[in-house]
Amino acid sequence: MLGAIVADQYIGRYKTILVFSTVYLIGWIILTCTSIPSALEAGAGFPGYVVSLVVIGLGTGGIKGIVSPLCADQFKYDHDYVKELPSGEKVLVDYSLTIQRLYNWFYWAINIGSLVGGVVCPLLELNVDFWAAYLLPTIALLVSIMVFVAGTKLYYRPKPTGSIILKAFSVIGQAWKQKALPENKEARKQCKDFMDFAKRDSGMTNTAPWTPEMTAKAAHWDDQFVDELKQAIMACKIFVPLSIYWVCYNNLSNNLISQAAVMARPAGLPNNIMNNFDPIALLIFIPIVDIIIYPALRKHKINFFPQQRITAGFFIGALSMVYAAVVQHYIYMDPLFIETGDSSNVSVFIQIPCYVLIAFSEIFASITSIEYAYTHAPKSMKSLVSALSLWPNCVAALISLAISPAAQDPNMVWVYTGVACGAFACGILYYWLFKHYDDIDEEYRVKKLTDQQHQPTTALELDPMTMDTPWDKDAKL
Known part of the structure; x- marks a missing residue:
């Protein structure tokens, strides 16, 4: 949730991924370094494990919800359109089917990493030690960040859209208050969604006029x-x-x-x-x-x-x-x-x-x-x-x-x-x-x-x- 709010309101998905990926990497570095034999002998093992879990959780939580949306953002359009092929044939490009395919293959790709890590890391832990099992994903994450940055010029990067959470709560609060007014008894019967009471043009008749205070709040949406x-x-x-x-x-x-x-x-x-x-x-x-x-x-x-x-x-x-x-x-x-x-x-x-x-x-x-x-x-x-x-x-x-x-x-x-x-x-x-x-x-x-x-x-x-x-x-x- 934190990463999503930061991405939508402040710095956009691309920069948010970079920031939280760095946090994620720091967590893995802490986990790897505190699992080497000398660190374990010094008593750093358990404290390092706890700290790394918190940092890794913050990092992965910050990027997990926004990586796939950034991937889907790379599709040029957000609607169906007609495309003419070099042969002269015109075809309809279906937006929903395109995104469905994109998410299928996105999920396929992340399971490559899941399989490699799930097989190799337990074997490294069994045959070498924990530090080796942790070192592999640390290096893999570092390489993935470098590859991600290398393709920066190729990405479509949506800009942040401002404070959404507070605005959303204001809309819900305004709609609920308007709906509860006695003057809107008849309008409530026509209403299909109470959120329509927060709209200037709700399409409903016999709605109570807004107070100056409500009008001032509604200026934000x-x-x-x-x-x-x-x-x-x-x-x-x-x-x-x-x-x-x-x-x-x-x-x-x-x-x-x-x-x-x-x-x-x-x-x-x-x-x-x-x-x-x-x-x-x-x-x-x-x-x-x-x-x-x-x-x-x-x-x-x-x-x-x-x-x-x-x-x-x-x-x-x-x-x-x-x-x-x-x-x-x-x-x-x-x-x-x-x-x-x-x-x-x-x-x-x-x-x-x-x-x-x-x-x-x-x-x-x-x-x-x-x-x-x-x-x-x-x-x-x-x-x-x-x-x-x-x-x-x-x-x-x-x-x-x-x-x-x-x-x-x-x-x-x-x-x-x-x-x-x-x-x-x-x-x-x-x-x-x-x-x-x-x-x-x-x-x-x-x-x-x-x-x-x-x-x-x-x-x-x-x-x-x-x-x-x-x-x-x-x-x-």
Whole structure:
């Protein structure tokens, strides 16, 4: 949230990434330096670990919500447009599908780093020491910052838009006060969204006139900002139930690792290596979904809309927990586990389908949610709304912490089953609450296309190399 506010209000996304990346790097340097043998002998290990966690948390929290929006900003337009190919054929470039593809491949790229770090770092810790496992990401982060800076001249860098948070609270407060006025009793019956009471031209009749004090406050915004704020709130509503989905996902880094610890593994294979089958599955299946499955559905006139994809993510996440519960049942039934309580003859590779199911659920739920946050956030709030899309992860971590006392043998079958039931029920509730969002989006898209067809267009000079328009983020075709 801090990084998003700084980016949207003060210095922009590009500079914010640079600042917090530097903080992030400092945190890794502290962690690496305090983990070398001489530092451990001097007693710097634990203090350094605590300080580094705080600094790393500040750094990664500052950039995580704004890296993907800056990436999506590089697409030239924020609307559909017609493009003429060198062959003379005219094609419609769909903005939503373009951003969908961009986020798919963004998620694919970050999972390359997840896989490399998830495999190499545990092996370095096992065969060398902790300092070596920490040194690798420190160097990787330093190199990534240098590469990022090297491409500075190539980026489109949106400017900050001023103080959004205070203005948003003022709009909400003004709208609520106006709505509560007795004189607006009839207007409340016409009102579809109470935020319209903060607009000068609300389209409602019989509204009470504003007091001089309200008029003075409203000088800080216009009706467009109110509409943008309504759009942002609409986007943020979907994040609340997503916390239950992320409880499923969080089992990757806790319960499933513990489950792997009591399963039969090849010699030298750490149990915390197994969760890397999740990024492996993502690297395999994201291209298949993006290049084959989605185009095939569109070819057959099947529109897999965002809320449908997120709902599918809920159900597949629930299925992954059902699978984990079945595996846990067979571990409990294994004679070796009954005898020892800490090992079994059940192969650890039986876990792989669980990770594959979680990966598929991420493609539909996780990628779509951050994509939806960007496409439905107004320009003045893209960093903020994208950062808010990560809040369900935080809530899910707290939920996981709350149920952790029960997450131990012999309760694990019921823990996985409970999470599965929660995700399945929440998926049903989610679709019931938000399925109309897909209808709203489609109506808006058709209306926008219709309006563009009736607007006179200005001929724009084409780039002879790309047959595309010159770089202009706000160009209207």
